[in-house]
Each structure stands twice: as C-alpha cells, then as structure tokens.
Amino acid sequence: MTDRILSVIELQILWNRLIAIVEEQAQTLMRTAFNPIVRESGDLSAGLFDIKGRMIAQAVTGTPGHVNTMANSVRYFLEKYPLEDMHPEDIYLTNDPWKAAGHLNDFMLVRPCFHEGELIGFTSCTSHLADLGGLGFGPDGSDVLDEGLFVPIFKLVDAGKLDETFISILKANSRVPIEVEGDTYALISCVECGSRRTSECMASIGITNLSQIADYIIDTSRERTKGLINKLPRGEYKYSMTVDGYDDPLELCATMIIDEGEIIVDFAGSSGRSEKGINCPLNYASAYVCFGLKCAIAPDIPNNEGALEPLKITAPENSITNAQFPAPVAMRHVVGQLLPDVVFGCLHQASPGLVPAEGTCCLWDLPLRGGYSGNKTGEATRFATELVHNGGTGARPGKDGLSATAFPSGVMGSLVEITESVSPLIIWRREYRCDSGGAGKFRGGLGQVLEVSCIENAPISLFAALDRIHHPPRGREGGKNGERGVIKLSNGNEFRPKGEQVIPAGERLIVLTPGGAGYGNPQDRDPEMIKSDIDFGLISPERANADYGFSK
C-alpha cells in the first residue's frame, strides 16, 4: 500500500515523535530495571529500525558504548529469522558480544513491529544485567566462556509465549537470579512499549509504513554529517597513545583518513589482544570511536543509520580493538573509554581548536568486598559495594578542563553518606587533588583525592580495572601532562592498575584520580586565572612558579 506524500512539516513532526518514542522506551527500561547501573546511570539503549534493519531513531538516554553497537545489530537477527516467518508477538534475544554490545552482561532484545497486520519495522533495546555467572564481572577470565552464560540469537518469546526454559537456565546461571529475571522482563516491556507506540503514532498520522520517514531521516542525517565532514581538511592523520593495559602496556594506534564525505579510522599498529578481559570486539570499539567523532563534529545530529554511515571503523583481526571469539571481553569499556582520546588526537591535527587535550577517560570505579572467607575475617560484616569516581577531563580550546567529571562515560559518582550507610566503609576524604590538572594556557581538570578505610578493622579486597596510572593524559599545543593516577595504601605501597588486591586491616586506601592534561603554552595563561587558581587552592604557589613562572 502506498501512502500519501508527507509534507516537510509532517516528516519533521514524525521524526520528533519517533525520537520521543525511543526515549519513552529508554525511560520505561530505566524505571523498571533492577540493576542500579541501568537505573542510575542509564547503561542502556533503545532504538527503532525500519524493515531493512536500518536504525532510524535512538534514545538520547544511554551510554556511548551503545551508540552504534545497536545500529548494526538488528541485521544479525534478520539473517537468522526471515521476515515472512515473524509473528507480531515474537521477541528475539542475544548477548553475543560480537553482535550485541561487546560483553555478555549486555542483553539485547529485538521485537518485530506490526501495524495493521503488516510488519513495518523493529524495536530494540539493550541493558546491563548484574551477573551471568562465570568468574563474575571482572577482567580475570581467559576466554569469553569464563565470563558467564553465552546466549546466541534465539526466540525468547514465540508468538506471545515466553520461553520459560530459558528463564530457568538464566536464573540457575546467575548469582542474583531475581534481578536478572526482573531485568529480562524490563527489557521485554521496553520493546513492547516501543512497538505499540510506533503503531499508534502511524495511525494518528495516517500512514501504513515507515519507508518515507526512514528515507527522510537517514538521507537528511547522512547529508548533514557529510557536509560537516567536508568542512574538515582532507588528509591522513595518525595518533597513538600508550596506556596501562592489564600486565603490559598497550599501544592504541589510529590512522584517520578524512575524505570526501567520509571519515575512516583504522587501528593498524595497535597491540594484539590481551590475555585478560579488557579486549574490545570491533562493534564496541567502533561505538566509542563514533562517539568521539560525533562529539567533535556533529553533536546535534540525532543518532541513526544515516548519521553513522559516513564513519567507517576498521582494525586488524585479533588486535585489542578487534578481538575475535573466544577472547575475554568483560571489561572492554576500560579500553573502549580511552578511544575518544585517540580519535581526538587525530582530529586535532586535521583541525586544531576542535577537541580537548587528553583526559582521564576511564571511570575510576572501585569494587570493594569484605567479610568473605578469602579475607579470613570471621566476624567482619560481609559486603560488596562499588565506589564510582572520576578524574579530570582534558583542557579545552578556550576553556579549562572539568574537574572530577566523567567523560566519555555518563555515570554518576557515589555519595559518601550513601556508601557509609550500606557498607562498613568510612570515606575520610573526597576533595580536589591540588596541582593535578596539567598546566597550559587552559588548565586540565583536577582529579580528586579519596581516603577509604574499613571501620571494622578488617581487611577488604579491591578489584581494580583502572588506567592512566603509568601513562598520564598528555597535553596539546604545549600544554603539560595531567598527573597520573595513583592507588596506594597509607603505608605507601602502590597497587597495580588491574586485578584483585587486598587492603590489610588498619590501612587506609588512598586514591588519587588522574588530572586532565593542559592545552596551549602555560606561559600564555591569563595571570588572573593563575592567581584565582592559587586563591582557590587548585594549584600551589610553588607549582604556579614552576609551571607558569608566576609569583604574586
């Protein structure tokens, strides 16, 4: 059936409505999910696809790691299930890291969307489940099968009938069976809500298929993205960054080619895959690369197939950014979150003044456990909690970096009083880390200092997956490096960036999160800004003198 031709105004109103529908989908998921990281920090994504599997709208609420892992994923489902066999009440599921969102903990659901009896598209959503068995959520697996239950694409709901066998297997394979079951139901209601709303919206406008609006959205977004790319100088730009890795440092090398209407980023020359679970499948690495590119070039273009099409990401097989099955990938975000900085390094050569200096990038989250038998405590309270904190972001062209702020992740930091109400921990200090922001015409954002101890005088374990400890963020255009991160005991012993380590009874854990790097020559910094930094205690008079040659 052919629809009447929609006017530009109607197309735009419809586009706006479709974005609102996926946003409502995301909010539904956020409200009904059990996992706190989904509810508090929006570790999820929700999207709407046309009948060809092209993404036409994605919720703004979500995490950068899902920016385009989702965009490509629906096609895998279409390969397995032919359109003609689909039923209006089918729902498909997978957590295949190479097809969904980069690690097993992310479940992805797809539901065919019918309108007046005809298949017109798909709704999809992804969110993070707390535990799927295996070694638990950490970097220590040697292959993906150590990391939990692997679910290939299958029909979770067959013509309205839920696969109860799967739910029982899922629950039997999780340390938190009630939560993962609840999260699976939340995902189901999320895709159902999207399908229903899309059909209602089509009815109110009086159309029978999405082809006009899909073409309009994708063509408009593609052309606009290409137009923005064409404003950048063409050429080939290389940048590399050395980061901490698991045991050995990793090289992240990128070559960016800016060409007529497209950007190609290739990771040839980067380190091979790690033995431990910090590897990225290419879809996940691409997500963070595209996120970095979008921030710098096209922040206002809504996410969809057209907006992403001009961005092409490649990497050699079995490198750290294109790990193949069965590489362990659980903590792929530790590397993924560093990739926007690599992208910025290339873009800066193409167009100085567009992107910030290097920053902390990875989250400084501190999973702490105590009272377990491994700690030989006996009477200590058993607890497991996660303190989530951040370092500074890189200085920006024209502005200082942001202190103690998450980038690229959007996770929220923990509050001291809440942490202390749910665990026997005492946080003795949480404030800006003086002198940690890299000097420059614009100063890097400051890291923070945290001091943590157990009030019960019992040992606690830290499960670290941190970076920027041996390799600090580097400055741009003469700006100085930010301070490296440090994690140590009050007796001075330093911890490794990754792996389980014990804080003995009576010791405090001292955490210094990294500072962002500076931008531009420190000599060019406005003396008033230096003076204000000294007055506010953000830099010491000694460092003001050493870095800026400033004395009052």
Add this chain to the structure above:
Amino acid sequence: MAQNSKTVRLAADIGGTFTDIVLEARDRLFTAKVPTDVVNPERGILNGVEVVLRNSALKPEDVGVFIHGTTLATNALIERKGVKTALITTAGFRDSLEIAYESRYDQFDLMIERPQQLIPRNLRYTVKERMNVNGEALVSLDEDTVTALIKPIRDEQVGAVAVGLLHSYANPDHENRIREILLEHGCEAEISLSSEVCPEVREFERLMTTACNAYVQPIMATYLRDLKQAFVEKGFACPIFLMTSGGGMTILQNAVQFPIRLVESGPSGGAVLAAKIARDLGEDKVLSFDMGGTTAKISLIRDFSPQTARNFEIARSARFQKGSGMPVRIPVIEMIEIGAGGGSIAQVDGVGRLQIGPESAGADPGAACYGKGGYRATVTDANVLMGRIDPDAFAEGKMKLDTRASEIAINNDVSKPLGTTDAQSAFGITEMVEENMANAARIHSVEHGVNLSDFTMIAFGGGGPLHAVRLAEKLGMNRVIIPANSSVGSAMGFLHAPVSYEVVQSMYTTLSGFDFKKVNATVNAISAEAHSIVEQGAKDAERLEIRTAYMRYTGQGHEIQVPLPLRNLSVEDIDQIKSTYDECYGQLYGRTIPERDIEILSWSVVVSSKVDQSNATSDTVVTNLEKPKNNRQVFIPSEQAYQDTQTLWRPSLAASELITGPTLVEEPQTTTFITGNFAGKLDRQKNLILDHKTS
C-alpha cells in the same frame, strides 16, 4: 485562623513581570494585575491591593488573611544575586558542593560549563570533626578549628554562613555547637544549619539546599519584615502567610528562617487551584497544564491532591537541561517544566529540523508581533498568523499586535529554510511545541506508572487554553477544562491552600531489623515540630496528618513513598507496611522482588489545616471589554487550510450554551482554541468543559 467563607481573603503572587492580586469576599471575586516593582516588590503589591479594595469597597481592616507567593528567592538564585555566603563543612570534604554528581548534563557537548558556584572554593571552610552514619562522633569537634574561622568570615564580610557536616541529619550536635561558637564571637552573618534546613541523608543535596537557603536568607528576611511593616502601616491587622513550593502556606517567622521553601510558590499555587477544581468537579485523575511566556508546567493530580516530591532543581542554566541547575531537597509539588511558552523561539537547526525553544523572547522584546524590537518567530507569532489570537484584543486590547511582523519573522526563520508556506510553517510551529509538551507529559506519565488516556486536563496560564485541546488530542485525553480566571490561576490557588508544613528526617533502619524505639522517637519528634508550626497559623482549625516512609530494596538507588499508620509502630505493623510497600512498588515498576530485604532511609510528616471546601467563587469580575460573536479566518489543522471560524466571547456566554469546535472562545487575558474533535459548554462555575465528540 478560621477559614470559612465569611473571611475576606487576599492573595498576591509576585511574578517576574506581573504581580497578580485576588481578593475574595463572600462569593465575590476581585482581581488586579499590576507590573512587578523590582526594587520594592511590596510597593507593587500595595498598588494592586488598593485596586481590589477600591473595587470591592472594603477597607484594610476588613481583610481576614493575606497569602503571599513570590519568585524573589528563585530569581536571586537564578541571577546569582544573593549575599556573599561561606560554607563550613567536615575536614576532607571542602569540594562536595562543587564535585556534585561528577556527571555532564549534555552527553555530546565538549564545551559544557559547570553551574556557577554559589559559594566559591575560597569561602568553603572546614573543621575537624566526624560523625558516622549512626550519629556517633568518630572524631569530636575540634573547637579551635571553628574559632579560627571567625576572623576570615569577618574579613571577607560574609553575609550568610551555611553549616553542613557529614551525617549531621543523624546527630546535629556539632552543627549546633558551631553556631553557638560563631554567635559567642559576635558573628553577624545569618547562619543556616543543614540539620535544620534539610535533615536528610545525601551530603551533596543537603549541602546544596543549605547553601541556597543561606544565600537568599538575608534578602528574604529583610523583604518579609518590610512587607509586614508596610501592611501594618496601611492598617492591615490580618496575619500574613507565605505560599510554599509544597502547595501549602506557612507562617512568616518560618519563611524568614527557611526561605528555600518559598521557591516555585507561584506554580504550586496553580496546581492547588487545579486540585480545587478537580475536587469541585469530582475529577479524580487530572493533568494540570500551565503554559506561560517562557515555560510550560505539567503536574499530575490524583484523588484531588497534586503529586508531591522532595527534589527540585533550581536555575537550570543550559537550555533547561536536567543537571545544569542546583538540586535542592524541599517538599515540592512535582512538576515537569518544559521550555515551551508563547515566547519560545522557532528556528531551523543545522540538520534542517524545525526546533521550538527553549530559548524565549520573553516579555521583552517579546514576539515579533509585539513590535518592541523582537524580530524572531515565536509561538505567539504562529498563533497570530493562524488567526487564533485576535491582534486587536490581545491583553484586554491594551496591546495591538502587528500581524505583518509575525509573517515576516516566520517567513524568514522557517518558511524560507524549509521551503514551506507561511501558514504551514505557523502550523508546524504550534504542532511542534505541542509535540514537545506531549512528549514530556508521556515521559512523566511513564515515570509515575499512569495511563494519561483516562485523565482529564485542566489548563490555564496565558498560553494553556490556546494549546490545551490539541495537546489533549495528542495524548489521547478526552476531556479538557479551562477554569474561569485562569490567567491569575496561581493567586487564585493561594486562596485554597491549607496551612501546611512538612518535616523530613533521615534515620536508617531495615524492615527485618526495625528499630521501633528510634523510629517512633524520630517520627514523634518531627510530628510535634510540624504541628507546632501549623498550630501557630491555624489555631482552631482541624489538623490532618500524613506520615510517610521513604523505602527501597536494599542497595537500590532511589526510595519510594510509602504511607504509614498514624500511631506508634509496633511489631504488628510490619506486615502491613511491607504489603503497602509492595503495592506502591508494583504500581510504579510492575513487579516486586519478594526475597529482598527493604530499607528505610527517611521519614516524613505533613501536617495541614483542613480547608473549608464550601466556598463559592462563581462570579468572575466584570470586564469593560465587550466583543460580539463573530467569525474570522482561522487555520484549521485537519483541513490544512484557513476557514471561516466562529469566535465566542466567554464573558457573555450563557451557561449550558453548546460550543462545537472548530471554535475560538476569547476572554480578556487568553483564548481557547477548540479543534473540530471537541465540543462543550460552560458549567455553573463558569468553567469551560470540553469533551471529545466521540467519547
């Protein structure tokens, strides 16, 4: 205070542009709208009061009660025009206020700015002390570290001091002692303690609330005392009450101490009015929709009570984005605020998409058609171009609108870039702004687990009636009510507010290890506090009390409100509390987690005076403006064309006269646009009741 229909009640709402005055004497109602006096707001009030007294032939001593709401505190926070304020906090936590949530309010914007700090780092002082979560001192207060602050606070000429120590909600001793020491040393700054302003767990929000309170407190204290003085001099003998963000009113002394509770009092008055109308008409599921010049506000009213919350974000700086303002924890009527009003500017963005707001032309220069130097296309211009607003009768005919200017602005800003006709562009602007509001309303309903299709909309504000019916269509709502006197809705609402006070106190316990003794002591103490404040304002009135626990599954992020029985709790109550929790949780999230333990973080008591519902305020004020029924060309969306459309003059409409859309119903301050799908009539109270024709 005896709140019966014989009392003459006076209400004043100071907004950014206008001060609205309403006087209710028996069943007569008198209103005035006067310009806000920015320098001496009390003078503006008195000017308006003079008008209504004259019209009603009453004298100051006849007035039984005066209820006042003001944006003064809000504006001081938005414009950062409070007093120089210092913070005293626990050593090691100097930056809690600034570090906030460590997140960015805009995911893709590399150049975002953190909100400007109310208290800069050099005025954030620390003292040696530390409480634990149970209120036990791990480190006792080192008083020398307090006395060391006397000199810097004096030298810096600080006007207010916010004191916020870790876990002070569990034990305020150290904060109290700090205040004593400051006063002993002759500190002249006003002091706000976090354990009094906001005794709740979560240090960032508690400190932010305390800092905001301190920042505006000296200004508000001066203003409220001046106001009282001015009223006394004019011969008023009545008590003065202040409208709070929670939809109740409080006594003057309390407002002087906790001015942070006065923010958003205007919008809360609007919601109170909507709740009153909902009760009068027996509408138990209502969406209140208030649209002004810059923003629209939407709130849910169930069983005649507005939805309440404890979080509010003041002064969002970046395009109204969530997270770009200052979150405070005060009792508020929960509202979503959308950057969508008559002044919202329409433009075509870099992707070629039509965008409306949140940028607003405001009242000055205002819409292009105002002819005051504004040249950008706004929602008002679109309404003028489509014939929905009569350019000769805007604002009681006091302002002639320039239709040609609207046309030029829309042509330049929208039609040219999109290649559409001006009529299509104007339609696109109103449709898009209604879409934005509908989308926000849908998300809000998802968050509260309600289905809007069985709700009734009550719309007011200058722009509400113009967009209400189409918004209702988009939301699948079947009934729209446009109350009488909707343009002074907030001040009208003040007349119906109870004297009310809420106290929230954090005290941690779990359902499995319920600490009865401590819980009962805590709840009884805050109950006594709330009663004592309400008693001062409403001595002889019957008082209602509601007790609530803020509960969640252990380890979850946010609590839900669970009602508690009005008695000392004992073992027998636990099962009942658990099942009420399950019910509330299930309503919001669909299902429960039976095996999980439940923890309780905070306790709340609301005490309010019982409001006499019997008053009848049916008469609208007589207006001098008269307009005959006529027809004019109006753009009708369903036809995508201009049509000869009837326009009716509301003041001369007879009750029960049938009104069928498409129609415009005009009144002195606003116009209701009824689409072809709706029809209705005025009821006896002069409310315009519109129903979907098929329902």
